[in-house]
Amino acid sequence: MQPTIPEEYLPDESAAPDYVYTTPEVHYPKHVNVADELVDRHVREGRGDNVAIYFEDEEITYADLQERVNRMGNALRDLGIEAGDRVVVRFPNRPEAVVTCLAVQKIGGVALPSMKLLRAKELDYIINNAEAKAVVVYDDLVDEIDKALPDLETVENVIVAERNDVDHDHHSYDELVEAADSELEAYETERDDLALMLYTSGTTGRPKGAIHTHRQILATADTYARYCLEPTEDDVFGGNPPLPFAYGYGDLVTFPLRFGASTSLVEDASPADLLEAIENHGITVLCSIPTAFNQILSQHPDGPEEYDVSSLRVGMSAGEPLTPNTFENFEEAYGIDLLDGIGTTEMLHIFISHRHDDEEIDPTATGFPVPGYEAKIIDPDTGEELERGESGLLAVRGPTGIEYWDRPEKQADAVEDGWSIPGDIFVMREDGRLEYKSRRDDLIISSGYNIPGPEVEAVVEEHEAVSEVAVVGSPHEERGEIVKAFVVLEEGHEGSDDLVDEIQNHVKNTLAPYKYPRDVEFCQSLPRTETGKIRRTELRDQEREKTAEAQ
Structure with a gap:
């Protein structure tokens, strides 16, 4: 176990989910580091000149990204960050966020991306609960950190990326990076060491910290992305999900970098910004939520004529149910299928979806279990598996599962006989497709x-x-x-x-x-x-x- 992670904060073995590894790609060696796999491997294998990140007019190659990650990793080490330490990363969708998360992971730490709209009181709870040692923050977002700082019990350093001339009295991101060494060997993390913490939105109580390992991050790419999207290094992933959103982290960091592809980052993207990015960056895989797809359609009814969107090959949708109406309207306007998917912060990414090459994608259903995952529908009271056609609670298992940081009571509720229970009501149809009904909390009894x-x-x-x-x-x-x-x-x-x-x-x-x-x-x-x-x-x-x- 990583040295600075208290064992009592991790789920008890009896309450942890059972993990299954049914696809060959998720059998990783004992020692694996996600930053090394997502960046360094591509440089070693001759893809250093490939574009890793498009941002505004900038093209950051894998070699450039490696150097930035190395410098940031060394800067964090120089400040005393050790393996297992949690580091808060607070940015809009910008390259510095990707660099910092990867740098933290490369030195064996745990990246904790933070939603940019959180206020001081919310940050206070999350940062203290995680016992984070440092905060790396965009200067436009430092004010809430400053408000929270007197109550933060474990934070020793705040690093500010100065982009908007905001006054502060913390470390300068650019100065630390420039002064740091450009060479860095990845820490010898084990596959089950923690690499990422994401806090739920807390709409029904205190936010819960969902914890994810190096193996689990890679597994989201080697199951859903590999089998349902089939990416190549020629792909460009783009969209507007925030990076601290599990969906956005996978779409815009893990998936493109796993396959030597590119990611298109747009800070605070409007529908017009997304259309411009499709044209300027050649986005092939468009990732968003149903609301944003509807906004593109309604605000830019002539979008396919106003912008060059010919690069698009498939879309991804999650976060809310994708209605058949939105699916059909977007397909008619842009000529691509939107793959609906169900995933959660706790499970890290999508575990039920159609595949991009399905002959008949049924927009009235979410899809099938992603290769590598198993799903069943259970009676919410007895836990017994229900017949096809009956609605009940979705239970899932695979290479990712629900594990909470320091929340034993929630952990016990989230796992049933080793199966993770995300809290969604589904029906498994006779053909094996899973049809979404509602969140358990959204069921109306009249x-x-x-x-x-x-x-x-x-x-x-x-x-x-x-x-x-x-x-x-x-x-x-x-x-x-x-x-x-x-x-x-x-x-x-x-x-x-x-x-x-x-x-x-x-x-x-x-x-x-x-x-x-x-x-x-x-x-x-x-x-x-x-x-x-x-x-x-x-x-x-x-x-x-x-x-x-x-x-």
Whole structure:
């Protein structure tokens, strides 16, 4: 075990998931270092001149990236960072974030990317919980670190990347890197040593630290990416998921660098920024969330004519369910399939999806278990496996699994007989495809009926006047809950009683009538997390508060 990691913070063996390694690519040697595999290996094998990172007008080759990682790794060592130490990395999607995470991992430390919108109180909890020793931060984001600093118990050094002339009294990123040696041998980490910590958004309580090893990071690329995307070194991955989001870390760091391909980084990308990056950087694999794909379609209806998007070959979607409507509209406009996928911070990346070369991608289903993973549907009360066609809790096992840092009570809830339980309700169809129903928390129980909110959302979204929708359960004295839809309208449409009737009738005519939204509220926007997920918890709480006030 890495010397500075307290053993009591890791899951007890009895509560840890069982890992299975059914694909040959995930059998790694005992000693492996993810930074060496993602960067140094390509230089050793003659790909040093290949572009690793596109950022604005800059092209960073693998040889350039190796030198930057080496210098940063040596700079961190010079400040006393040791194997096992946790280092917070707080940036938008910029090269310095990738360099720093890889440098931390190369010296045997644990990178802890931080969402840029977190405030001092949230940072205080996460940094102290992880017992982080250092923070590397973009100067535009240093203010919340400064506010939190008096309460941070273990942080010894703050390093600031000066890009916007923000005053500070910490170490200078550039000065440390320039003064450091450009040669660095990778620390001899073992495959099960920790390399990455990602904290959940904490929408239902305190954030939980999900821990991932060198082997698990590589396994996400050698299962999902290798089999479902089939990348080559000619690919360019791009998109707007934040790097501290497990989905973004895989899409924009692990996957491209595993295969000697390129990543296109765009800081705070708008839909127009993404289209420009596709044209300028030749993006082939576009990674985003359903909301962003819909924004591209709605804000740039002539996008394929305004920009050169001919490089695109496939899209990836995660974070929220991808509706058939979005799938079909994007395919029609851009000529590529969007692969829906289910993954979690805890499992690190996608474990259920279609493959890019499937003859018939069914947009009404998430897909099949990714090669290397097994999935089954279990009864939430008994844990017994259900027949195909019955809805229940998804249970998964493979080369990654759910392991929390210092949260034994949550760990016990997350694993059932060695299978990880992400908390999603699915149906396994007769053909083996898995159909998403809802998060366990998003199931609406009305008059005894179980109604998955996302199923209703997908139908409401089909109406031409609807831009975005969130469906939650609203308290009701007689029915327990009723289905309520919060609807953001497309430009040029106005809310009215007639439109409510149209939406309700459309749902009644498409789904079982008891699933229709008995209440429809038109709103300007939906509350979202930094990763773009709808905060349905906030909407549910809002409805409960309204009901309580009315009583």
